[in-house]
Every structure is written in structure tokens, then in C-alpha cells.
Amino acid sequence: MKILALDASTDALSAALFDSDAPERAREIFEVAPRAHATRLLPAVQTLLDEHGLRLRDLDGIAFARGPGAFTGLRIAAGLVQGLAGGVNRPVVGISTLAALAARAFEQTPAATYVQVVQDARMGEIYTATFERGAMPEPVAEERVIAPADLRVELGAGVCRAGNGWSLVVAAQNVGEAPVAVDAPHAIDVARLAWPLFAAGQGMPAASAVPVYVRDDVARKPGAGKS
Incomplete structure (x- = not known):
């Protein structure tokens, strides 16, 4: 099962290609590129497909980090997934960032x-x-x-x-610092988490690729009260 996965939920962005028949050959493009998601994400996808000699129709599904995360990045990733998956009628899966x-x-x-x-x-x-x-x-x-x-x-x-x-x-808080194992999400982990969901037939139509913000009012001003 060939899965393309995207993440744009932080200042980092990444795209990954995962094949369940050859998981050791998984490939990811990852970079920290604040405010460049709209221009960098699609070329990263094309690079991965070209490297593997694949077209979008060769994929079995497209996964994405659905949030929570940066409002603009989540919208960019979700919109791209909708367009890519809808164009070739492939299912999508959203994974928590x-x-x-x-x-x-x-x-x-x-x-x-x-x-x-x-x-x-x-x-x-x-x-x-x-x-x-x-x-x-x-x-x-x-x-x-x-x-x-x-x-x-x-x-x-x-x-x-x-x-x-x-x-x-x-x-x-008055708490001591401790090591942080990882500070940015990676698309390859999104792909690996999405694989069993695709395999179980839990992929959704492309239009279902929508962000999950967690914060209800993403435009609320700092310090403003919440309902």
C-alpha cells in the first residue's frame, strides 16, 4: 500500500512517501521553512513521486496532519490534500499532529x-x-x-x-527543564499511523480532509475571554 503524507502544522513542513510492502524504503522531505508552506509543499510532493517513478493515481491513499497546529499551515495542507486526492479519487486520512x-x-x-x-x-x-x-x-x-x-x-x-x-x-511554572524527545511533527510518522486505518477501509472522501483546530476561535485576540 503506497501512502503519501503531508504535514504543515508548524514552522516545519514535510512530505513523505510510505510503501507498506517496503517500509524500510520510506522517504521524507523535511525542512523548517516558516511562511513557505504554500510554495514548498507541492514541489516536495512532486519530488517524491518523481524519485519513485510514481504518479498520483499509483497511490492508495493520502494522509495529512490534521492538527492542532498553525491555522494557515493546516489550511494549506488540507486544501492540497483535497485537491490531490479528489483529482484521482483516492481516500484520505487525517492524523492528530x-x-x-x-x-x-x-x-x-x-x-x-x-x-x-x-x-x-x-x-x-x-x-x-x-x-x-x-x-x-x-x-x-x-x-x-x-x-x-x-x-x-x-x-x-x-x-x-x-x-x-x-x-x-x-x-x-516552577518546574525543571527536561529533555524533549522531538519538537516537530514529521509526515513519515503521519503515514505510518495512517497505514492501518487505510488497510482497515477507514479512508474518507477527499472532501473530508479538513483541519482540526482544537481552539474554537482561531482569530481570538490574546487575553480575550473564551465562551
Whole structure:
């Protein structure tokens, strides 16, 4: 099963090509390119397809990091996925950005049983969720957006940290710094998490490729109250 995956949910962007028949040959293009997602993402896709001698119609599905994350980046990725998948009538799967971070953190930290993910949500807030190790990262609580000072920091030898928002928590609370296993999501992890969903027939129509913001009002001014 050949899967194309995209991520544009942070200042980084990435595209990946994954083949379940040859997972060791998975290929990813990853770069930190703030405000360049609209111009860099599609060429990265074309590069991957050209390298493998593939066309869009040769793919079995297209996956994307559906959020939470940067508003503009999420919209760019979702719109691109809709166009690519709709043009060749291929199914899509959206994967949580936080779950993708957790998956990489588990891979890089074999002793960890839990990963607490904290992403900078801007406007003085963070996106967060804690995941338990499993065949796929399992959230132990719903993804949410909160103030850094309100985060309950999970401690213990079996817990590791992931995400680019931990400096905000350290600054807001009297907690010590600790290593962060990974700070940016990668499209290759999105592809790997999407593969069993595609294989189980859980792919959705292209029009279903929509962002999940978690924050209800993405245009709310900093410090403004929430309903």
C-alpha cells in the first residue's frame, strides 16, 4: 500500500512517501521553512513521486496532519490534500499532529510508557495531550488548549516530553527543564499511523480532509475571554 503524507502544522513542513510492502524504503522531505508552506509543499510532493517513478493515481491513499497546529499551515495542507486526492479519487486520512509527535517520541525513547506532548498554540496558550504506548499512541485525555500555567506536568521515569511548547511551561511554572524527545511533527510518522486505518477501509472522501483546530476561535485576540 503506497501512502503519501503531508504535514504543515508548524514552522516545519514535510512530505513523505510510505510503501507498506517496503517500509524500510520510506522517504521524507523535511525542512523548517516558516511562511513557505504554500510554495514548498507541492514541489516536495512532486519530488517524491518523481524519485519513485510514481504518479498520483499509483497511490492508495493520502494522509495529512490534521492538527492542532498553525491555522494557515493546516489550511494549506488540507486544501492540497483535497485537491490531490479528489483529482484521482483516492481516500484520505487525517492524523492528530500530537499523536504523530508522540509516535516519534516513543520510537526515540524505548523506555517511555507515556509521552506528554506540548505544542505552542500562540496567543499565550498551548495544545497538549498525553499518550500511552501501544500499537498506535493512545490518548489518555482529549487534546485541549490551555494556558501553560494550567498544565499538570506528568513526572516519572516512564514519561517523556515532546513538542515545541515546553519552554512556555517551564517559564510559567516552577518546574525543571527536561529533555524533549522531538519538537516537530514529521509526515513519515503521519503515514505510518495512517497505514492501518487505510488497510482497515477507514479512508474518507477527499472532501473530508479538513483541519482540526482544537481552539474554537482561531482569530481570538490574546487575553480575550473564551465562551
